[in-house]
Amino acid sequence: MPDEKVVMEALNRVMDPELHRSLVDLGMVRDLKIEPQGKITFTLALTIPSCPLREHIAEDARRALLVLPGVNEAEVVFGAMTPEERSAVLRTAAAAPLPKINQFNKVKHLVAVMSGKGGVGKSSVTALLAVTLARQGYKVGILDADITGPSIPKLFGLPPGGLRGGEQGMLPVITRLGIKVVSANLLVKAEDTAVIWRGPVISGAIQRFWNDVLWGKLDYLFLDLPPGTSDAALTVVQRLPIMGAVLVTTPQDLSALVVRKAMAMLAQLNISILGVVENMSFFQCTDCGSSHEIFGPSHLAEIQEAAGHELPAVRLPILPAFTALADAGKIEEAAFEAFDAFVPLVMCTS
Ligand SMILES: Nc1ncnc2c1ncn2[C@@H]1O[C@H](COP(=O)(O)OP(=O)(O)OP(=O)(O)O)[C@@H](O)[C@H]1O
Ligand SMILES: [Mg+2]
The missing domain is CATH 3.30.300.130 (Fe-S cluster assembly (FSCA))
Incomplete structure (x- = not known):
């Protein structure tokens, strides 16, 4: 005994x-x-x-x-x-208050990834931004701020329930490339457990992921925000020291319109737009070699015009091989050539 x-x-x-x-x-x-x-x-x-x-x-x-x-x-x-x-x-x-966990954290650049509407590839772009920078040797993290629809862990093949509490706070899960990930999906035990929380709780949870997670020293921390310009997204963007936002859109008319809405919101909050990703912009046919604009013509020029100045922008093709990698949790093996030139412009690493 x-x-x-x-x-x-x-x-x-x-x-x-x-x-x-x-x-x-x-x-x-x-x-x-x-x-x-x-x-x-x-x-x-x-x-x-x-x-x-x-x-x-x-x-x-x-x-x-x-x-x-x-x-x-x-x-x-x-x-x-x-x-x-x-x-x-x-x-x-x-x-004798305990030292705040974020005193141990040194995040050089906090970057939000936003879209006006859902399903345009925001989480995929967040993951790709992180992967591209991690491959170049930067220390990178992803805070999955889409609390009710978290999808970052699945893209990286991270099983649910992997978050651990350490002496000093919550410890992120680390991917094969060394990317630190925190997501509501890593808190619950089963991947399909629905996270049913309301606005204030959601923004509170995001704030806690920022305050109570031992991120350590990071060059870039990406915030995968929930789709749209909801209250939760707004509150978070206002409260955290965000360097700027990357906007994700698709060529659909409606998508371009909602991007303009998101741009207006960011302008009000005084947050700069670092760049625009037009995802699923075209499909390059492997048989005939020509390019097809499945979702309609690009709206990048229009978005640039609305911004009033030139923004770094990139068009990503629809790539079935990418969907397959994302579905298999192997996004770290994915690559978009055009992205390699875009990322240094957006993140000012070149
Ligand atoms: N360029 C692409 N080529 C092929 N498939 C893609 C591409 N971009 C995204 N996808 C696929 O489209 C789906 C939606 O992407 P994703 O989850 O990244 O969107 P989202 O904007 O984060 O969605 P939500 O609003 O639900 O959070 C996923 O299955 C993803 O694999
Ligand atoms: Mg998403």
């Missing part, structure tokens, strides 16, 4: 999720009993007896105890602190 010191050390690793301090530090562990048959019992003195997180804390504590050799049962009895104890604990927690 472990002795009291070992048990207290194990409980010292269990954090109060609100006060961000260990149960032991907060004086919440009382009346510890270690029975020779392998049972451990203690009283968890709560700051508020009806604390909604009490089961969660108790479960964390039980788990920490049950991994100790010789322990086969762990019982947590709920107790309460006196009002004096409670004020003392809250005072201590407030007096």
